[in-house]
Amino acid sequence: MPSHHSERGRAWPYVLLAVVLVLTGGGVAAYSLGHLDRWVCDDGSCETREADPASVAVTPAEPEAAPVLAAAGSRPLDAARVERAIEPLLRRKELGRHVGFAASDLASGEPVWSSGTGTFVPASTLKLFTTLAAMRTLGPEHRFRTTVLRDSTGEQPSATDAAPTTGAPAPGPARLVLVGGGDPYLTASSNAAARTSYPQQASLAQLARRTAQALKADGVNEVSLGYDSSLFTGPAVNSTWEPGYIASFVTSPVSALWVDQGRDGWRRSADPARQAATTFAKQLKARGLTVTGVKSTGRPVESEELAAVSSGTVAQISQSVIEYSDNQAAEVLLRHVAIAQKQPASFEGGVKAVRDVLTDLGVGWDGNRVYDGSGLSRDNRVTLASMLQVVTIGRDLFGRYPVAGFNGSLTSRFTASGTAAGLGAVRAKTGTLTGVHSYAGTTVTRDGTPVGFVIFTDRVPERRTLDARATLDRIAARLSACACATG
Known part of the structure; x- marks a missing residue:
């Protein structure tokens, strides 16, 4: 039996080798x-x-969205090839009896082929009308401000304050007015979720902090609070919406002043402006101010601005509206377009303003009947041609569409067989109501031609809902996989 010394003797070269390594x-x-x-x-x-620059990992700059249009020189679409690829799918029974499809060559801007007659219920694809008009009228960098004004028309002593025997009368509460500027994403809290959201949200908490700081710097500790939501006019609820939309919390009454889009917990407030003002009063009290009275007062005749917060940009808001199909923010944007076009800031004024903006851009309006900015109304009707023109003209919206299988309302789509070609290639706005399913967006064919397309179905049997959605995905994927260029 070998000794322990001999074992160690044989092991030391390996130990030495390990140390050297x-x-x-x-x-x-x-x-x-x-x-x-x-x-x-x-x-x-x-x-x-x-260090050698080539050996150092560099944190990349924020990526830019890949261009949707193909490089110059891509071949134009062949209408006959598009028809052969798409037409058989349009006859599928799950799509119902009223189906429309249209495609355009985005490189040339020309329509290529369409199928289907009459007008269609657009559902949420109508948001493309609203956001394109907002981007072109307001500008992508425009922001909306929520302000606090101090009424300077002459503050009177409070009824409970006794006037001193000498000098000026004892001051009463400072009169403040919270003025809604139509920020669709104003939130109550300034927590981390609000600060990191997209678009980043301004908050009433932030506004209350700035207001309290300004007042305390002036030695003011007591205020009366009014609120003003008069920027928007007309009815807050659309007469063509389903009656249950408000009662079942599908959407909120539209207001120029609200927090969390009129939500109070999981419910929606019947009076979003008053809810916002009440929340603001609580936040002022939490910062050591005495607040008396919360009532609707309108804007003061003479005032000074004490504090303000600003929304995200119109471009950011538009992306959120399109990506997540945000009904509330779409109706707010509709009213801002109306204001910019010198129309009443109402449903009717907003629709007229959007029509004027889009027709100036070359969108045909004949046959369209539009009642809101979100597409919630089942009375809305639009033509294939007008929606296709909005898709084709609205290049500033291309990078804001959801991407198939990746984000927004397309996150969980394109999972059925025959849809793989559309994953990551199709960018589209969805539209969904009971019996209504639609797409409007872009893709690139297999041979590199950029395509705008619209698919409308508005008589889908309710029991075939999932089948219809899968078939719409297949149509868009078939267009992506198509060798549809000329030559």
Whole structure:
């Protein structure tokens, strides 16, 4: 039996080899990182050693959306090939008896092929009308401000304050007015979720903090609070919406002043402006102010601005409206378009303003009947041609569509067989109501031609809802997979 000494004797070369490897590897790593420079260059004979740029990982800049249009020189679409690829799917029974499809060549801007007659219920694809008009009228960088005004028309002593025997009368509460500027995403809290959301949300908490700081700097500790939501006019609820939309909390009454889009917990407030003002009063009290009275007052005749917060940009808001099909924000944008076009800030005024903006851009309006900005109304009717023109003209919306299988309302779509070609290629706004399913967006064919397309179905049997959705995905994927260019 061998001795322990002989075992150790045979093992020491391996131990030595391991030590050498560790020291060598560590030395190479240290040298490559420059850690040895302070030992070998202490005499000043070496310049500071810079890492080879090629060996250093660089944090990339924020990526830009890939261009939707193909490079110059892509071949135009062939109408006959588009028809052969798409027409058989349009006859599928699950789509119902009223189906429309239209496609355009985005490189040339020309319509290529369409199928289907009459007008269609657009559902939420109508949001493309509203957001394109907002982007072109207001500008992508425009923001909406919520302000606090201090009434300077002459503050009177409060009824409970006794006037001093000498000097000026004792001051009463400062009169404040919370003025709604039509920020669709104003929120109550300034928590981390609000700060990191997209678009980043302004908050009443932030506004209350700034207001309290300004008042305390003036030695004011007591205020009366009014609120003003008069920026928007007309009815807050659309007469063509289903009666249950408000009662079942599908959407809120439209207001220029609200927090969390009129939500109070999981419910929606019947009076969003008053709810916002009541929340603001609580936040002022939490910051040491005495608040008396919360009532609708309108804007003061003379005032000074104490504090303000600003929304995200119109471009950011439009992306959220399109990506998540936000009904509330769409109706707010509709009214801002009306204001910019010098129309009443109402459903009717907003629709007229959107029509004027889009027709000026070359969109045909004949046959369209539109009643809101979100597409909630089942009375809305639009033509294939007008929706296709909005898709084709609205290049500033291309990068804001949901991407198939990736985000927004397309996150969980394109999972059925025959839809793989559309994943990551199709970018489209969805539209869904009971019996109504639609797409409006873009893709690129297999041979590199950029395509705008619209699919409308508005008589889908309710029991075939999931089948119809899958078939719409197949149509868009078939267009992506199509070798539909000429030649």
